[in-house]
Amino acid sequence: MTNILEIRGLRACITGGREVLKGIDLTVAPGEVHAIMGPNGAGKSTLSSVLAGKPGYEVTAGSVFYKGVDLLSMPPDARAREGLFLAFQYPVEIPGVNNMYFLRAALNAGRRQRGQPELDAQQFLKAVREKLKLLDIGDDLLRRAVNVGFSGGEKKRNEIFQMAMLEPNLALLDETDSGLDIDALRVVSDGVNRLRDPGRAIIMVTHYQRLLDYVVPDHVHVLADGRIVASGDRHFAVELEQTGYAHLCDAA
Amino acid sequence: MLITDGSAPFQEAFRHRLAAADQPDWLRAQRRAGMEGFTAMGFPSRRHEAWRFTDLDLLTSEPRPPSLTDAPSLPADSLEPWRLAGPSHRLVLVNGRFDPALSAIGGLPAGVWLAPLAETVQRRPDVAATAFGADVNALSALNAALFADGAVLVLAPGTVLETPVEIIHYSTTGDAQASAHPRLRVMLGEGAGATLVETAAGDGNGWTNAVIDVTLDADAELIHVHVQNEGTEAVHTCLLTAELARQARYRAFTLVTGACLSHRDMQVALAGPGAAFTLHGAYLLDGGQETTLAVRADHKAPDCRTEEVVKGVLQGAAHGVFLGTVAVRPGADGTDARQLNRNLLLSPSARVDTKPELEIFADDVKCSHGATVGSLDEAALFYLQARGIDPVTARSMLVAAFAADVIDAARLTDGVDALLRRHLDRWLGREGGLS
Numbered sequence A: 001m002t003n004i005l006e007i008r009g010l011r012a013c014i015t016g017g018r019e020v021l022k023g024i025d026l027t028v029a030p031g032e033v034h035a036i037m038g039p040n041g042a043g044k045s046t047l048s049s050v051l052a053g054k055p056g057y058e059v060t061a062g063s064v065f066y067k068g069v070d071l072l073s074m075p076p077d078a079r080a081r082e083g084l085f086l087a088f089q090y091p092v093e094i095p096g097v098n099n100m101y102f103l104r105a106a107l108n109a110g111r112r113q114r115g116q117p118e119l120d121a122q123q124f125l126k127a128v129r130e131k132l133k134l135l136d137i138g139d140d141l142l143r144r145a146v147n148v149g150f151s152g153g154e155k156k157r158n159e160i161f162q163m164a165m166l167e168p169n170l171a172l173l174d175e176t177d178s179g180l181d182i183d184a185l186r187v188v189s190d191g192v193n194r195l196r197d198p199g200r201a202i203i204m205v206t207h208y209q210r211l212l213d214y215v216v217p218d219h220v221h222v223l224a225d226g227r228i229v230a231s232g233d234r235h236f237a238v239e240l241e242q243t244g245y246a247h248l249c250d251a252a
Numbered sequence B: 001m002l003i004t005d006g007s008a009p010f011q012e013a014f015r016h017r018l019a020a021a022d023q024p025d026w027l028r029a030q031r032r033a034g035m036e037g038f039t040a041m042g043f044p045s046r047r048h049e050a051w052r053f054t055d056l057d058l059l060t061s062e063p064r065p066p067s068l069t070d071a072p073s074l075p076a077d078s079l080e081p082w083r084l085a086g087p088s089h090r091l092v093l094v095n096g097r098f099d100p101a102l103s104a105i106g107g108l109p110a111g112v113w114l115a116p117l118a119e120t121v122q123r124r125p126d127v128a129a130t131a132f133g134a135d136v137n138a139l140s141a142l143n144a145a146l147f148a149d150g151a152v153l154v155l156a157p158g159t160v161l162e163t164p165v166e167i168i169h170y171s172t173t174g175d176a177q178a179s180a181h182p183r184l185r186v187m188l189g190e191g192a193g194a195t196l197v198e199t200a201a202g203d204g205n206g207w208t209n210a211v212i213d214v215t216l217d218a219d220a221e222l223i224h225v226h227v228q229n230e231g232t233e234a235v236h237t238c239l240l241t242a243e244l245a246r247q248a249r250y251r252a253f254t255l256v257t258g259a260c261l262s263h264r265d266m267q268v269a270l271a272g273p274g275a276a277f278t279l280h281g282a283y284l285l286d287g288g289q290e291t292t293l294a295v296r297a298d299h300k301a302p303d304c305r306t307e308e309v310v311k312g313v314l315q316g317a318a319h320g321v322f323l324g325t326v327a328v329r330p331g332a333d334g335t336d337a338r339q340l341n342r343n344l345l346l347s348p349s350a351r352v353d354t355k356p357e358l359e360i361f362a363d364d365v366k367c368s369h370g371a372t373v374g375s376l377d378e379a380a381l382f383y384l385q386a387r388g389i390d391p392v393t394a395r396s397m398l399v400a401a402f403a404a405d406v407i408d409a410a411r412l413t414d415g416v417d418a419l420l421r422r423h424l425d426r427w428l429g430r431e432g433g434l435s
Helices: A044-052 A076-081 A099-113 A121-135 A139-143 A152-166 A182-194 A210-214 A234-243 A246-251 B008-019 B025-041 B076-082 B117-123 B125-129 B138-146 B378-385 B391-410 B414-430
Strands: A005-014 A019-028 A033-037 A057-066 A084-087 A094-098 A170-174 A201-205 A219-224 A227-232 B089-094 B112-116 B150-155 B165-171 B183-188 B193-202 B207-216 B221-229 B235-244 B249-256 B261-270 B276-285 B290-299 B305-314 B319-328 B335-345 B351-360 B365-374
Touching: A005 A044, A019 A044, A019 A057, A019 A227, A033 A044, A033 A234, A044 A057, A044 A076, A044 A084, A044 A170, A044 A201, A076 A084, A076 A099, A076 B378, A084 A152, A094 A099, A094 B378, A094 B391, A099 A121, A099 A139, A099 A152, A099 B391, A121 A139, A121 A152, A121 A182, A152 A182, A182 A210, A219 A234, A227 A234, B008 B025, B008 B138, B025 B125, B025 B138, B076 B165, B076 B193, B089 B112, B089 B150, B112 B117, B117 B125, B117 B150, B117 B183, B125 B150, B125 B183, B138 B207, B138 B235, B150 B193, B165 B207, B183 B193, B183 B221, B193 B207, B193 B414, B207 B221, B207 B249, B221 B235, B221 B261, B221 B414, B235 B249, B235 B276, B249 B261, B249 B290, B249 B391, B249 B414, B261 B276, B276 B290, B276 B319, B276 B391, B276 B414, B290 B305, B290 B335, B305 B319, B305 B351, B305 B391, B319 B335, B319 B365, B335 B351, B335 B391, B351 B365, B378 B391, B391 B414
Parallel strands: A033 A201, A033 A219, A084 A170, A170 A201, B089 B165, B150 B183, B165 B193, B183 B207, B193 B221, B207 B235, B221 B249, B235 B261, B249 B276, B261 B290, B276 B305, B290 B319, B305 B335, B319 B351, B335 B365
Antiparallel strands: A005 A019, A005 A057, A219 A227, B112 B150
């Protein structure tokens, strides 16, 4: 079976700036949940950004294959339509663009890509209702402009709701736990757990152990100074909580 | 900027208009006064505040005398894209002349006069006469000298016209560049109310030089939507003067998408206590298009309000100019005035000049003004793309959101609101290659 993601020797810098990723190797198979942990400035968010195709970064070496094709040659919108989903650390507010309108455009863009018929307003609404329950989101949130006036927790929930609607093959959750209180964390984690699927892989980028208490990963990696310096199974996260990153960073 | 005697190319047409039979002597006198005024003043120049950022060469380099032949007849469906959906009292001017075949004024309630200006001169000379004499600049003077026709809307006190009045100026010029000089007069009596939707459209490359004078008596309310969607080689100028009596409300909307050069000069006098002027608007331009919106709100009485929100979207090498002045005269205490001009530049060669200004000669006033110039939010653009939306669609979603906001804010009736959104969609659709 083809791996969902194969990263080999990936090096990347901020355009015109310093090198942030200094040779990443990572393989993710369908159904797996990986956690990437590490101290601030290690390159965790840069890795998500480079995978999603965010402008402002330059890949200087290495390769990324997604479902067997060269991911880095695809523009960001094509990556998304092919089933790559980035849950933003800081979801962007877009005044004047209605949440439902936006989501339907996104969903239908993906369906067109896969040769599926587009959903009309009624079919879309039905799909929305089903997924809303998953995340305890009120209808009113959907009538508003994208992320405008949402609380921090609402924004994160909206990200996972979008993930539920778009049903990606690979989801990158970039610090999805940051800024969530314990109740919101539980709701978001429940949502993510329900989206675990044999055909889907999830990469969680996180600073803290606590998300991993709720969404238990298959693999845990420590990213330090642009490299994966240690990997382990789900018990490794608990171990890290006690030992910290420092000794690993020194090794790097 | 040189000012020569600009009147020479217009003399023949002027003599022709003057010689026309069936017009009263007072009208000939108005035409003569107009021609004298224009000859003395000449074309506007950059020395005039309202024209200081305008590329006048497009206006002055090609003489565009009015065509003296009748306008060609248009196919009945040629106005379809510009018409209001739903019922209206429709008056159509083609190249400045009334077109009875395309018009459908329909039955009017008691207390309403809506007719072409030429007809009004014949049948209601007292009303027609009020359409003249307020020529405050050279172009309106030229209009007085050369107009062929126009429109007059008068509402008796207390009359509320539910069905919107729709006035369409269509210009079609074929090979020859020509000019049309439509003249409009709107008078609402005390407590009267109406909606006027004025559209300037066409396929020509000529010059439309419109003049409109609005008088609102006490407590009257006029909703006045103006859409300028002329051909991209056309020139469009318009002088609007309005006078608002006590508690009158003038709610204006202006949408500019057409012409290579356009200039809209709005001079609104808030003359009675408690009068209110709101202006919402947008200019959406591409290529080498240029527009100027010069708005002067003159607060002459206490407790009047002005609110202006104008948005610009400029791509290609387009140039937008917003000149907003709020003047507060001595004694106009309690004035509440706000001006906001926000611009979105979609290309490096698009330009904007924006100058909201205040002239305050009263003490107890609340005035604010602001202007912004920016580009599309890159973070929002990436967010949309990260959800699978292609960059062209993502850009047009953001541009539409930026511009539609001002349509929302105007709170217009459904039919008029829909017309403006249709124009916006058409502009966005036409710009399939938003880049």
